[in-house]
Amino acid sequence: MNFDFTTTLAGTIFPNPIFTASGCAGSGKELIQFFPLTDLGAVVTKSIMLKPRSGRATPRMAETPSGMLNSIGLQGPGIAAFLQDDIPWLKSKGARIVVSIAGESVADYAELARLISGVSGISAVEVNISCPNVESRGQVFSCNPVTAHAAISAVKKNIDPSLPIIAKLSPDVTDITEIADVVINAGADGLALINTLLGMVIDTNSMKPKLAGKTGGLSGPAIRPVAVRAIYQVKARFPQISILGMGGVTNGREAFEMILAGASAVSVGTANFGNPLATMKIKAELQELLIERGFASVAAAVGYAHREED
Amino acid sequence: MINKYAHAVDAEIISNKRVGAYHHMVFEVGAMAGQVRPGNFVAISVGGETSAMVLRRAFAIHRSMDRGGSGGVVELVVAPHGGGSKWLTSLEVHRKVNIVGPLGTAFGIPTEPVRALLVGGGYGSAPLFGLAEVLKSRGSRVDMVLGASTAGKIYAPLEGKRAVNSLTITTDDGSAGLHGKVSDFLPDLIAASGTEIIYSCGPMGMLAAISKIAGELDLVHQCAVEEAMACGIGVCMTCVLPLRDTNGTIRMQRSCIEGPVVDGSRVIWDSPRAIPEGTWGAQ
Ligand SMILES: Cc1cc2nc3c(=O)[nH]c(=O)nc-3n(C[C@H](O)[C@H](O)[C@H](O)COP(=O)(O)OP(=O)(O)OC[C@H]3O[C@@H](n4cnc5c(N)ncnc54)[C@H](O)[C@@H]3O)c2cc1C
Numbered sequence: 033m034n035f036d037f038t039t040t041l042a043g044t045i046f047p048n049p050i051f052t053a054s055g056c057a058g059s060g061k062e063l064i065q066f067f068p069l070t071d072l073g074a075v076v077t078k079s080i081m082l083k084p085r086s087g088r089a090t091p092r093m094a095e096t097p098s099g100m101l102n103s104i105g106l107q108g109p110g111i112a113a114f115l116q117d118d119i120p121w122l123k124s125k126g127a128r129i130v131v132s133i134a135g136e137s138v139a140d141y142a143e144l145a146r147l148i149s150g151v152s153g154i155s156a157v158e159v160n161i162s163c164p165n166v167e168s169r170g171q172v173f174s175c176n177p178v179t180a181h182a183a184i185s186a187v188k189k190n191i192d193p194s195l196p197i198i199a200k201l202s203p204d205v206t207d208i209t210e211i212a213d214v215v216i217n218a219g220a221d222g223l224a225l226i227n228t229l230l231g232m233v234i235d236t237n238s239m240k241p242k243l244a245g246k247t248g249g250l251s252g253p254a255i256r257p258v259a260v261r262a263i264y265q266v267k268a269r270f271p272q273i274s275i276l277g278m279g280g281v282t283n284g285r286e287a288f289e290m291i292l293a294g295a296s297a298v299s300v301g302t303a304n305f306g307n308p309l310a311t312m313k314i315k316a317e318l319q320e321l322l323i324e325r326g327f328a329s330v331a332a333a334v335g336y337a338h339r340e341e342d
Numbered sequence: 343m344i345n346k347y348a349h350a351v352d353a354e355i356i357s358n359k360r361v362g363a364y365h366h367m368v369f370e371v372g373a374m375a376g377q378v379r380p381g382n383f384v385a386i387s388v389g390g391e392t393s394a395m396v397l398r399r400a401f402a403i404h405r406s407m408d409r410g411g412s413g414g415v416v417e418l419v420v421a422p423h424g425g426g427s428k429w430l431t432s433l434e435v436h437r438k439v440n441i442v443g444p445l446g447t448a449f450g451i452p453t454e455p456v457r458a459l460l461v462g463g464g465y466g467s468a469p470l471f472g473l474a475e476v477l478k479s480r481g482s483r484v485d486m487v488l489g490a491s492t493a494g495k496i497y498a499p500l501e502g503k504r505a506v507n508s509l510t511i512t513t514d515d516g517s518a519g520l521h522g523k524v525s526d527f528l529p530d531l532i533a534a535s536g537t538e539i540i541y542s543c544g545p546m547g548m549l550a551a552i553s554k555i556a557g558e559l560d561l562v563h564q565c566a567v568e569e570a571m572a573c574g575i576g577v578c579m580t581c582v583l584p585l586r587d588t589n590g591t592i593r594m595q596r597s598c599i600e601g602p603v604v605d606g607s608r609v610i611w612d613s614p615r616a617i618p619e620g621t622w623g624a625q
Pocket residue numbers: 094095383397398399400401402403418419420421422423424425426427428465466468567568569570571572602
């Protein structure tokens with residue numbers, strides 16, 4: 033059988049549907065010892081901000097049952113150094129690049145969109161709006177329809193129109209389809225679902241929160257059912273929007289589950305920490321499974337769990 | 343290139359013996375053994391296929407032996423601490439575990455013979471014996487001091503003792519060797535052996551104390567640090583510590599790829615749970 037492993041996400045074609053998740057693949061340089069980056073559908077880069085950031089103090093990590101909490105605090109070199117060093121390096125390795133951007137204000141998102149517009153070799157931009165808005169007492173953009181809309185509109189107005197916008201949403205909301213609705217209206221071409229869930233671990237010896245930042249984002253297999261639900265709900269309400277699914281995928285079967293729920297591609301985050309070759313294993317297993325289940329393409333399986341018949 | 347020899351292997355356990363508070367474990371890792379340098383570490387999957395423990399555990403390589411062809415072993419000294427390390431130490435011989443390595447930086451070896459003092463705290467002695475062998479083979483004098491809270495937590499194998507010119511033991515409770523902390527005895531040991539360079543591995547508090555002494559005496563101090571690590575390969579940014587660059591800028595750097603071995607004088611030691619003032623990109 034002629035199997036088509038390519039996938040179309042937000043109007044862009046990728047050779048396969050397995051991506052790295054933002055913040056979980058370093059700059060790419062750390063993984064190239066283990067596999068060629070061209071074997072990925074795309075590398076999603078760590079969310080980049082306007083200025084250099086030290087991130088939060090340590091401890092930044094706590095392992096939890098089937099998952100982990102992290103409070104990295106968006107450590108990074110800032111957009112200028114990123115465009116000068118990281119992008120050319122990724123391009124030189126032939127990687128398809130999805131750039132993730134994060135701002136502290138609506139103006140930041142606008143500026144970041146302008147700065148990446150002139151850069152060649154980028155397949156799409158993922159807009160991480162699960163970050164605190166300094167203009168709104170640190171409330172997370174994606175947790176409020178007004179600020180979620182404002183951030184995505186700012187990107188839409190300032191970005192090269194040929195660059196697809198993927199809005200990354202937080203699951204920490206009452207109704208994720210409401211937020212999906214406003215960001216689609218603001219011009220998002222696709223959605224990335226889901227970011228981490230806010231959590232906390234208290235160390236019962238020190239009797240204080242274990243992380244220096246007190247709270248952290250929960251990721252890994254523990255959140256997978258939440259991700260599958262979010263993808264399914266959004267796909268049900270907006271069948272036309274393409275979704276980059278993520279949350280606790282560690283094997284091909286779990287990537288298949290995301291695709292059945294409605295994801296056109298799947299990002300792998302925490303699983304890279306447990307296994308540097310996780311993406312390659314997931315990709316091989318997914319392909320085998322899709323063929324075994326009789327799908328001629330990835331596209332044929334996207335949202336298949338929504339069908340009414342049989 | 344980062345970690346240019348690192349790869350993953352399903353390694354068979356060929357020995358697992360309790361030694362005091364620790365387990366000395368030997369793994370058949372094939373060609374990986376030939377690429378190890380003292381100070382490198384490995385990251386091991388724990389708990390088996392269906393485990394809820396999703397992160398690897400980091401262990402310093404105690405020794406490695408390249409047997410030529412594709413044979414080779416690495417030895418680890420593992421303290422049963424929490425779920426992951428207890429699972430590992432409970433495994434029977436012939437079981438396989440997935441190991442990624444060799445990872446991280448190695449101890450720098452001077453080209454000329456030197457008088458070196460190796461300081462280990464608890465299982466932190468593990469990587470020092472392989473280092474001692476290399477230093478000795480280059481004609482260096484090697485003095486070693488090992489400290490722990492109590493006698494059972496001193497790891498000092500017989501053959502390791504033979505590799506050093508002198509070995510001093512200290513325990514906090516006085517159950518073996520000198521009564522006190524290693525750092526209490528360092529100035530005297532340094533003076534007695536004419537130390538030119540200090541190598542250390544152990545708890546962060548001990549490394550900080552050694553750094554202070556090394557700074558006062560203007561001695562080079564290479565230490566292997568230990569921060570909580572989620573990935574061990576540089577992709578997660580959880581293991582950072584504040585390090586000073588050559589131009590004086592403090593940056594939060596990944597201890598898994600910039601370290602674990604770093605120059606002690608580069609580390610900002612006195613900033614637990616805080617970003618030191620003036621750090622690059624601090625909010
Ligand atoms: C570079 C390096 C070298 C090390 N070498 C050795 C060694 O030679 N022998 C040895 O016994 N131990 C060593 N450790 C510590 C060892 O990694 C931890 O004891 C182990 O990860 C604890 O896992 P656990 O499941 O038993 O404990 P838990 O406390 O249940 O672990 C929970 C989580 O916290 C992390 N964690 C907990 N304690 C530590 C720690 N001290 N350092 C790093 N991560 C931690 C674990 O990786 C895990 O993700 C080293 C650590 C590092 C970073």
